[in-house]
Amino acid sequence: MSEKKYSKQHEWVTVEGDVATIGITSHAAEMLGDVVFVELPEKGKSVEKEGQAGVVESTKAASDVYTPITGEITDTNQSIVDDPGAVNKDPEGDAWFFKIKIKNKSELDNLMNKEDYDKFAKENPN
Amino acid sequence: MEIEKTALYDYHKSLGAKFVPFAGYEMPVQYTAGIIEEHKITRSNAGLFDVSHMGQLLIEGNKDLAIELEKIMPTDLHNIKLNQSKYSFLMNEKGGIYDDLIITKAEKGFIIILNAACKKNDFKIIKNSLGNKFKLTLYKNLSLIALQGPKSSEVLELTIKGVSSLKFMNGHKFSYNGKEVYVTRSGYTGEDGFEISIPNELAENFAKKLINNGVKPIGLGARDTLRLEAGLCLYGHDINESTSPIEANLKWAIAKRRREEGGFVGYSKIKSDMNGSLNRLRVGVKPEGKIIAREGVKIFSKDGEEIGSVTSGTYGPSVDASIAMGYVKINFSKPGTEVLLEVRGKKHKGNISELPFYKKSYVR
Structure with missing residues (x-):
């Protein structure tokens, strides 16, 4: 699996072959607080880079989840729909959101590595 | 307008609070436990809420005052007993609600607890309605601390002797560290609990004592989930200037x-x-x-x-x-x-x- 990359909308991406796995960062989960609802895109749906691809809600508010990568949704993580609290427990592991068949691999080049993202998150807490 | 802080601000910070601006105040929305856990602690044990942003208004007067206040509040202020509290409203001409409030008969007159976002406007409305016959004091030197949950009575009794004998929606004067505090048995969570009106300079000392006795600090986030489960209205959302108390099922x-x-x-x-x-x-x-x-x-x-x-x-x-x-x-x-x-x-x-x-x- 590739090195984990990060977007400015606080998503993480890992790549295996031509499939990207995407979730929200630990920082984002912490900012949201207790997650109580997750809505995921439908399998087979085409999504565009920086387009909305899900919803995550805490007790306080609803937030959109964006995709940092263009492509087709190949899989979604039903376990976080059934148990939204899992997003707070392991946001960058078991609580991945969806997988995408990558259309354009060069989009990955614009994403940040961990060090840059941590710096970005510190400066842009929301 | 500069954002205000309550007397407990530094203490909240030391307890790991996350703050949000609320009604012109920097208030804790949650602490390290998180909203769901804080909610559950309040239901099973006891939680401490800083509600010092709320207005504490004293209006001094007797029978004449009751007659005047009844013109703007639909509660019975003639038959209210000393130290008894009532949930009521500040009404507008259209039958809508300027604010919902708790009014308590005190020795000197009436104490009214007002919503933070409404308190300045409420003061004007009440002042205009009453004229200059009565003295109004919107306290800046008093904090308001709520202790809510099934263990509240037991825990508060350790700090303020006698509070456990208060009945729901009743208050009384007590003494803490030689200073007068006013305690009512009331709240906004659907649990047994108390609200303690205490001089600002004693607020942190008092809060610390409760926390050291096992009470957990609870933020506005859990306050909202608690009140909603209890079916209680949030002013500006569930009730406002265009909802009548009858429409609001109140x-x-x-x-x-x-x-x-x-x-x-x-x-x-x-x-x-x-x-x-x-x-x-x-x-x-x-x-x-x-x-x-x-x-x-x-x-x-x-x-x-x-x-x-x-x-x-x-x-x-x-x-x-x-x-x-x-x-x-x-x-x-x-x-x-x-x-x-x-x-x-x-x-x-x-x-x-x-x-x-x-x-x-x-x-x-």
């Missing part, structure tokens, strides 16, 4: 004598609402599944007719379900009525529900 808060006699601002609307021209009612709404129906979500009948909208909605940690409140047309207000809730363009099933969602355990 008829119980209008004293029987006042319902019959009137004599307060907005009575004609109250009267017509009570006499059959009511066309909407505040109800509980339970969405099916986990979908959250927040403020502004439109409510439709099974047949697709728009019948109202949600005014508050969240996840209720103790009922472990999505819960909401809102207004619907009167003929759709019966508990069990199937409705549709439009969230992000999609209609989801739900049901009109009895309030509260969570059964209260007050000490009477």
